[in-house]
Structure formats: structure tokens, C-alpha cells
Amino acid sequence: MATLPSSAARSLDLRYQQWIRDIHLGIQNLFLHGLRSLLTMLGMIFGVAAVVAMLSIGAGARQRVMALIEQMGVHNLIVEARETTEWQAHDKIRKISPGLTFSDYRVILDDVDGIQASTPRKRFTPSKTIPKSQQDVPAVYGVRPEYLQIAGLHVASGRFFNQQEETEGAPLCVLGTAARWNMFGASDPTGQFVKLNEQWFRVIGVVGPQLSGESGASGVSSQDDNNVIYIPLNAAILRLEDSYSNVRDEIDGIYINLRDGADMSNSAHVVRAILNSSHHGASDFSVVVPAELLAEQQRTERLFNVVMVAIASISLFVGGIGIMNIMLASILERTREIGLRRAVGAKRGDILRQFVVEATTISFTGGTLGIVLGFVISRMIAWLAGWSTIVTVSSIAISFFVSISVGLVFGIYPAMKAARLDPVEAIRYE
Structure with a gap:
């Protein structure tokens, strides 16, 4: 009974040493054919870099928009008048609708439940x-x-x-x-x-x-x-006027803040119904619901992430084809080496592991360099274009995971082909 743990430990240690040796051989082979290895990794490097950079731009834009929507207040409703400064268009609308008025504001206060704060707005652009x-x-x-x-x-x-x-x-x-x-x-x-x-x-x-x-x-x-x-x-109404005062609505905005737990969608529906009734369907206003905008932005974010993962898969698929191609070429070059290893006792599993490790090493190195390049590109875009970019942990993890997976998937077939070589024929191969 006492020998079992010792035997298991020796077996585990032997496997560990085999993996270390194969990783060492894989790295050694990369440096031995440095230019070829670099060219093989280019597809992986640029694919991962492009994904990281695109996700960083998307994350920066999404964060800015979502912060802006949250700043508008997820418990707020905002009514905006759609004003025009053209007399003909104004006259046409006024035959149907009186525009946004204090009367609309008072009716909304009476009919919408859960209002804890509100204000009309009168906006001007001073001429001087x-x-x-x-x-x-x-x-x-x-x-x-x-x-x-x-x-x-x-x-x-x-x-x-x-x-x-x-x-x-x-x-x-x-x-x-x-x-x-x-x-x-x-x-x-x-x-x-x-x-x-x-x-x-x-x-x-x-x-x-x-x-x-x-x-x-x-x-x-x-x-x-x-x-x-x-x-x-009142100061805006009594003290200020501009050259377009005659074609302005009585008020041009209404801000409503609802209590926690209020039904935002239902409240927005009530506001729209009130204004559609008093404006006779003129559609000269819009009701902005930041909570709905936030939910829509979150749905868009999830769709964007799916699209980016698909783009990553396509980009890295191309890199994987390059890895498979170079591994198949490597097998032809090293056929005698494979035959000699088999002749001195190496099993098929040893050959399989050696080539899978080499393919994974290529994808690991390419993925790492791609992440670094993607981060640099992201910073350069932020500096040159003035855009907000954010390199997230998730974008790095996704890119890295997919790059390693590509190395494994596209390295298995060449590795299996190498493992199946007949030792005698491999030794005789010229």
C-alpha cells in the first residue's frame, strides 16, 4: 500500500518532465526557424490586435453613451418640443397643434402618478x-x-x-x-x-x-x-426674447422625475397620450425615457459583443490556417526526426503531444504579441483621434482564449498525422 503513492508521484513527475521537455523543444524550434515562425504568427498577431482594438473602441463609446444616459436620470421623463423657425412650417403646425404649453404641463402633473419633482423649460440662444x-x-x-x-x-x-x-x-x-x-x-x-x-x-x-x-x-x-x-x-419668459419668439412654443421642454418603483413605460405612455390628444396627433414633440434608452443600449452592447466575437473567430481562423500549413510543412522537414524518436521508444502520444505543444506555443506567443499590439493601437487611436477607448479584461481574455483554442484545433490534425507515420518509412524518408 505504501508504494502506490510513491509510484503515482513518480508517474506524475515523469509526465511533468515530458511536458516541460516538449515545451522547451517547441520554443527551441520557434527560434530555430525564427523568420518562418514570425510569419506564421502574423495572422494571429494582427487578428488578436484588431479584435482588442475594436473592442476597446466599442467599450469606450458604450461607456460614454451609457454614462450620458444615466446622467439624464433613469427615473426621469423628458419632453422635448420639435420647434421650427420657418414661418410656413410653423403656420402649418399651428393649424393643428398649439405647441407645448403650460396647460400640457399641468395636465401631465394631474394625470401621471409618482411625480416627485418637475419643471418646464424655456430655452433661448441670445443674440449677444x-x-x-x-x-x-x-x-x-x-x-x-x-x-x-x-x-x-x-x-x-x-x-x-x-x-x-x-x-x-x-x-x-x-x-x-x-x-x-x-x-x-x-x-x-x-x-x-x-x-x-x-x-x-x-x-x-x-x-x-x-x-x-x-x-x-x-x-x-x-x-x-x-x-x-x-x-x-419666469425671468426667461418676462425678460428675454429673441427674433424667433413668435414661432416658439410657449415652453420647449418638460422634465419629470418619478419616484423609485414607478412604472416608467406606463408613465411615458400616459404622457404621450396626453400630448397626442392636446396636439391632435401633430407629432411636434418627443418623449425621451432614459431608462428605455439605457435598456436599448445594453441590448445593443450584447449584440455588439456577439459580432466582435464572430469577427475574432474569422480573423483567428485565418491565423489558424497559417499554423496548420506551417506545421504540415514542418512534419515533412522532420520526418526522419520523427522516425528516429519512434525507433528509440517514443510513443504516438509523445509525437502527438510534441506537435500540439509547438502549435499551441506559436498561438500563445502570437496571441500575447497581438494583445500588446492591440493595446498600443488602442492608445494611439485615443491619442490621435481623441476617442475614448477602454481595453477591458474581457476583451483580452476572449482574444487570448480564442487564440489558444485556434492553436489547439489547428495543431491537432498535423500532430495526428505526424504520430501516425510509420517509423521504418520515416527513417528512410529523404
């Missing part, structure tokens, strides 16, 4: 500002104080206006990060004044940076949310 904006003219949002909670804004300095100031239409404003830098540079704007069209407003605060909506994501506004000046809603 003092101080003059160094880049794009900031948009002006007339909102109620509840917008701070609904939009998840963080006041970086100063404060936001309160309910009394909104009711009075006080000439106060809060600057977005980009608007602050465009108009005041590095100096503190709190307590200073800005002129919007012909009205002066005192700056009482600055909000922290937000993700820009310039992602092109479906359903997401392209407005740069950092280049915004927030003023009380």
Missing part, C-alpha cells in the same frame, strides 16, 4: 452676450429650482436660485462649466454680471462639469450641457 463668449454662444435655460435635483447638477461654487427668486423672475443666473470659461476664463464669476440680449443678470453660482451630449446617440440631445446659462423660468 457681455462678456462676449470666446467660443459658441451659450444656451440659456429658463427652469425652476427643481431642475437642480432632476438633472443631478452639482453646484461647484456659489448657489442655485430658489423658489422665491424664480417666482419673482429675479435677474439671476448660474453658469455651466463651459459657459463660465468662455465668458470669464479662470476668474471667479460669482457676484459679477452678464448681459443676455438687453438684460443684465447677476451670477450667483457655477455648476460642475457634465458629460457632453455630443455623442450622436439615438434619443440623446446633441446640446453641450456644459455651455449653458441657467436662469429662473
